[in-house]
Amino acid sequence: MRVGRALLEATKPYVEESSAKSWWYVGSTFGLMIAALTAAGVVPWWPLRLVFSVLGALLMVRAFITFHDYLHGAILKDSRMAYWLFHAYGAVALTPTRSWLASHNYHHGHTGQITAASVGAFPLITARMWQSSTRWQRFAYRAQRHPLVVLLSYPIVFGINITLIPLLKDPGKHIDSLIALLSHFGLIALLWAAGGFSLVFFVILLPMTLASAMGCYLFFAQHSFRRMQIASPEAWTYYRAAMESSSFMRMNPVMQWFTGNIGYHHIHHLNVRIPFYRLPEVMAAVPELQAPLTTTLAPRDIMDCFRCALWDEKKQRMVSYREARQP
Numbered sequence: 001m002r003v004g005r006a007l008l009e010a011t012k013p014y015v016e017e018s019s020a021k022s023w024w025y026v027g028s029t030f031g032l033m034i035a036a037l038t039a040a041g042v043v044p045w046w047p048l049r050l051v052f053s054v055l056g057a058l059l060m061v062r063a064f065i066t067f068h069d070y071l072h073g074a075i076l077k078d079s080r081m082a083y084w085l086f087h088a089y090g091a092v093a094l095t096p097t098r099s100w101l102a103s104h105n106y107h108h109g110h111t112g113q114i115t116a117a118s119v120g121a122f123p124l125i126t127a128r129m130w131q132s133s134t135r136w137q138r139f140a141y142r143a144q145r146h147p148l149v150v151l152l153s154y155p156i157v158f159g160i161n162i163t164l165i166p167l168l169k170d171p172g173k174h175i176d177s178l179i180a181l182l183s184h185f186g187l188i189a190l191l192w193a194a195g196g197f198s199l200v201f202f203v204i205l206l207p208m209t210l211a212s213a214m215g216c217y218l219f220f221a222q223h224s225f226r227r228m229q230i231a232s233p234e235a236w237t238y239y240r241a242a243m244e245s246s247s248f249m250r251m252n253p254v255m256q257w258f259t260g261n262i263g264y265h266h267i268h269h270l271n272v273r274i275p276f277y278r279l280p281e282v283m284a285a286v287p288e289l290q291a292p293l294t295t296t297l298a299p300r301d302i303m304d305c306f307r308c309a310l311w312d313e314k315k316q317r318m319v320s321y322r323e324a325r326q327p
Contacts, residue, residue: 004239015273022075033059040202058258060211065260072272091183094158096176099166112245127312127324153216221305222265225295230311242269248292
């Protein structure tokens with residue numbers, strides 16, 4: 001059984017990308033996304049506009065995974081065309097690259113650690129910390145992990161946390177956040193002038209709300225589920241966090257495609273350089289990666305992920321707020 005660095009070494013042959021394949025996946029994803037959103041804006045029958053808008057949202061999730069992989073250096077890292085494509089996408093999608101990279105890289109380096117801060121991730125504290133918290137601290141913690149934050153992640157997570165707050169804290173350093181706000185709301189203004197609220201709703205507001213909520217939930221659930229383990233500060237390692245504090249999310253092939261294989265999250269956290277389209281190949285080839293901690297998109301598992309909100313050091317498992325109140 002390979003563990004730690006030996007397991008990481010076993011994945012290194014799979015960081016090799018095919019530029020042609022990467023461009024095919026990126027080009028087809030962005031092309032289909034633009035086509036779906038265009039159809040959502042121009043077809044005359046509103047039920048069909050709704051269908052295309054939802055399809056556009058699903059394709060936005062896949063497009064975001066390609067953006068995410070590019071920023072990890074997993075695909076097209078030396079391409080100037082990819083640089084401009086993904087930076088433009090990040091601006092329009094309210095994900096300026098500077099603040100996203102800073103928070104997301106922090107997340108990868110601190111997954112599976114106890115922290116009341118929400119830098120790049122949702123906060124996670126122990127049951128003992130919860131019991132000694134003030135009412136305000138408990139309210140703030142519950143609010144940050146509330147399902148409404150995930151549902152409204154378009155304005156809250158992407159609009160405020162990733163874009164606006166970094167700009168307000170350090171305007172000189174986060175000019176790309178200003179560009180993102182101007183680009184996003186400029187596009188909304190143009191669409192409104194061209195076709196009014198309905199055009200903005202079906203092309204921007206609805207798909208961005210759905211895509212943001214889905215992406216945010218995937219991010220939340222893959223590091224907040226019943227069977228996850230939290231190592232003590234002395235025992236924590238990057239490799240243990242990948243295997244014990246990150247999940248494999250079981251999905252059907254269609255959802256696997258739309259989510260860009262991000263469900264293979266334990267492998268992604270073990271080696272961020274593996275292109276998203278090679279993650280299933282890695283799992284099939286490396287036996288030690290084939291029995292991960294899992295979750296699904298089933299309603300019961302979704303409820304369970306939100307319910308498991310605290311790490312109980314005595315029980316060595318995730319517990320609910322109600323369980324934390326019990327002696």
